[in-house]
Each structure stands twice: as structure tokens, then as C-alpha cells.
Amino acid sequence: MRNHILIHITCPPSPDCEALEYALAMAAFDLPVRVLLSGDGIYWLQAPQEARKPGGRRPDKLLGALGIYGIDEVACVAGAATSNIKTLNDTRILSDTELHHWVTNAQQTVMF
Numbered sequence: 001m002r003n004h005i006l007i008h009i010t011c012p013p014s015p016d017c018e019a020l021e022y023a024l025a026m027a028a029f030d031l032p033v034r035v036l037l038s039g040d041g042i043y044w045l046q047a048p049q050e051a052r053k054p055g056g057r058r059p060d061k062l063l064g065a066l067g068i069y070g071i072d073e074v075a076c077v078a079g080a081a082t083s084n085i086k087t088l089n090d091t092r093i094l095s096d097t098e099l100h101h102w103v104t105n106a107q108q109t110v111m112f
Contacts, residue, residue: 020066
């Protein structure tokens, strides 16, 4: 059953943190959201991080806010980059089977 929006982040943190802000906005409207990080998107998981622009939001703080908005499913794709990340928080590392399930069961997929 396709019942969630998959936010697939493949790019590193940006000055505006649009990917996570989009996920939070969807969750604020009670839409079920899953966040998947792969490629350079894995670098969102590094902590601590500073804001990328003056007055901007810190990526690690936005990640911490996901649970408050009901986004409890955050995962990454295993790869070379995951071994360099110091803090994975509560992020799951998906197997190929789980990754296939996440992607095929998404009602919509939005990539950043």
C-alpha cells in the first residue's frame, strides 16, 4: 500500500536546508513522511553542524526536529560515506530489500 511521501536527499546540506524544511512542512499537514539519505545526502547526519548562512538553521537541529513532527522513519543507504559519519542518531541503514520496499511503496517521491 502506498501510504507515505518519500523525501530522498542525495545532496549535501545547503544554506537553506530546503530538503528537511520540505519534509517538516509535509508532516505539519499530517502527511506521512519518510526521509531517505543517500550519496552526499549522508552528510546531513554529521553532528555538530553550523548554519550554512547567517541566521540560517543548523542541519543537525532540523534532523532533531523530525520526531517532533511525527517523522520517525529516517534511513540511509549503506555505502562508503556511512563509514565516515560520526553520528548516525536513530537513523537506520537500509538493506537493498528494505530500500526497494521504501521506494516502491511511496505514494510520492521527492528528490533533493
